[in-house]
Amino acid sequence: MIARLLIPSSALLWGLQFALLSPALAIILATLYDASTADIGWSLAVYHAGGFVASLLIPAWADRRRSYLPVMLGCGVLTIALAGILATVTSLPLATVALVVIGGPAALGTTMLFAHLRDTGSTTSHIADTRAIISVAWMGGPPLATLIIGWLGGHGILAALTVLAILNIATTAAMVFRHKRADQDAAPSRTSRSAPSLPPTGKAATALILTAFVLFQATNATAMTFMTIYVTETLGLAIIWAGIALGVAAALEVPALMIIGRLGDRVSHLTLVAVGALAGVTYYLGLAAVTEPVLLLALQPLNAISFAVVSGIGMVLFQEMIPGAGLSTGLFMNTRRIGAILSGPIIALGALPLLGQRGVFLACAILTLAGLGFVHIARRAAATTASATPAAEDAPAR
Template identity: 60%
Template sequence: MPSSALLWGLQIAFLSPALALILVTLYGATTAEVGWVLAIYNAGGFIASLLLPAYADRKHDYLGPMLACGVLTVLLAAVLATVTSLQLATIALIVIGGPAGVGSSMLYAHLRHSGARPADVVNTRAIVSVAWIAGPPLATFIIGWFGNRAVLLAIAAVAVLNIVTTLIMISQGRVAQTSGAHPAAAPPARDEPPVGRAGVVLITAAFVLLQATNATGMTILTVYVTETMRLDGMWAGIALGVAAALEVPALIGIGRLTERFSSLGLIATSCLAGIAYYLGLAFAAGPVALIALQPLNAWSFAGIGGVGLTLFQRMIPRPGLSTGLYMNTRRIGSIVSGPIIAFGSITALGQRGIFVASAALTLAGLLIISLGGRITTKKGTADPAVLPVPTG
């Protein structure tokens, strides 16, 4: 399982930062065309991350679809390496790349289905963060030394290893069934979510806002550091690197806390850390303050990216649907981040207004989550995602 998480993280960390460069260098795409292709590609991924998990939930099998995602990734790399037109590459990204990108969701769904604790899921998410620390620099190195198509070969190689690890997990599952050693399964799926539909809708909307502000902070930081803070762009890279390095211990730490405290309470602390981080950035004046704020950024991400995943899995009993819905809050949040940057930058504060707006939206997300928790509590559910978990 840890090997699979590391490989899926590497696969995404190779493709995501390099995709725009691949479109420009291999197919001659303009900046506007890159934007449209990525938007269409993400739309295809959005649909795939709803349909494929729903199929997996019906079959109660998540490793089979995950294996198919690995095979599709190899096929995608081969097609992108051979086609010569942007139109064909776009079709390949929609038809093949969309479903292929659901593999990591299937891994988390399999964890939930097999009875893993929330701490185990968060720890697995921490392994993916480790891959993101090494993945983008390694992809840049491969492109620089071996050319743009070489990164597609690297992605295919990682996908082959993904296929191997998935086959091993499938084989282990069959051996366990034969020997009669069955893992504790997650609660069976049922149509009505245990927290109630209103609570799910509110918490999902809140996470779209939280994911949007998180994406905004990462997207605009380099521009903000160079144009507003008047620092060398190197400091933005150092800040992002420090935040990425701190994400791993933050995820592990907050994963352990899920055994003692409610998920909504931990996410509330992450929201407060996010508000402090964005306000701090809005008024930061030098590199020391920029770096000193990164622990707040890491804790904010740990709650949104780690505990948030387990919260969705616990409030929606179908592992595939819950994980797919959570992953789509990130996709929608990335879309929403564009207007946040656009409208925030035209305020009297300039680019600093982007982070003030992010702080305000994070506060709005916290309030919506609080409202969703109150609705859940009034419905009388005993879901440990919402109510404190007894210890001892």
């Protein structure tokens, strides 16, 4: 029973760790180092750039050794080191260096967890269920972060991160022990264990899927970031309706992830991605036309479906198409980073007189539709590659 709780506990703890840090990092920089808004922007930009590089190099290193849990242990140790350094340094440049050098690698705990799940042969539903637990953590993390900041300030958040890191180290150490015992019990098969088989997709299909998911992530980030302004300025509603809409979508994400994960064990992942993209297009078109709060809330199930497919099935699809459980998971995580960057220019469209704020969501619908087109072309490219591969009948592209 305890062994079965290790993965869910680890997912919850890692999810809480970053759900606390992400919304609180700007406040930590402002309160502990008197950073201005511009200073915070540059520091966070450098930090995210360092995280981007770390999420490519370290997972690839872990792939070569097929060793993900020890890297997770290292992430926990680095988190404690990061919290200690941020609590003791007094200048913003030193804090920024710590965020890049230590914070970037420390942020890979979740990536390594999903890489470990892929490497050990977890099903799509298991991976999606684990991703749903992280969504639960993100539902509670930001409110908890604001509570801690209001009570104990920036140092309080750093102390909470240290506690979570210690718990992460403990759960990961238990997972390492359990994994070693499982390998010892299956010693004959362990010597001949090979990397998980990958469908013959080809570089063209992989590049198309990467492009499609950057667009999906960009439009999702745009809708989430822009919702408050849109609700108050264009719809003329109280700001609480934006919070209610986003809260409804977040609450629906968890069951959506679990349902779609089970469908992923039976249905082609590319097909599910296409369904999620269609849900996204419908959602953005609905947002562009909505005038009442009831319709705004009625659209949120489409938002939840679209996000669940992108975050749940998308991760598994990357793990199938790209060799290396760590690198593929890291690349998927980076589509969110790149998408967040692209969301800025999309939101800027709202300043154009001919488009206005409703045009932002029309642009999201068009970009999501373009992503759907890339997925369709990728399916055809994967099918062509599979038909030209001798083992295609044994390993059809999903």
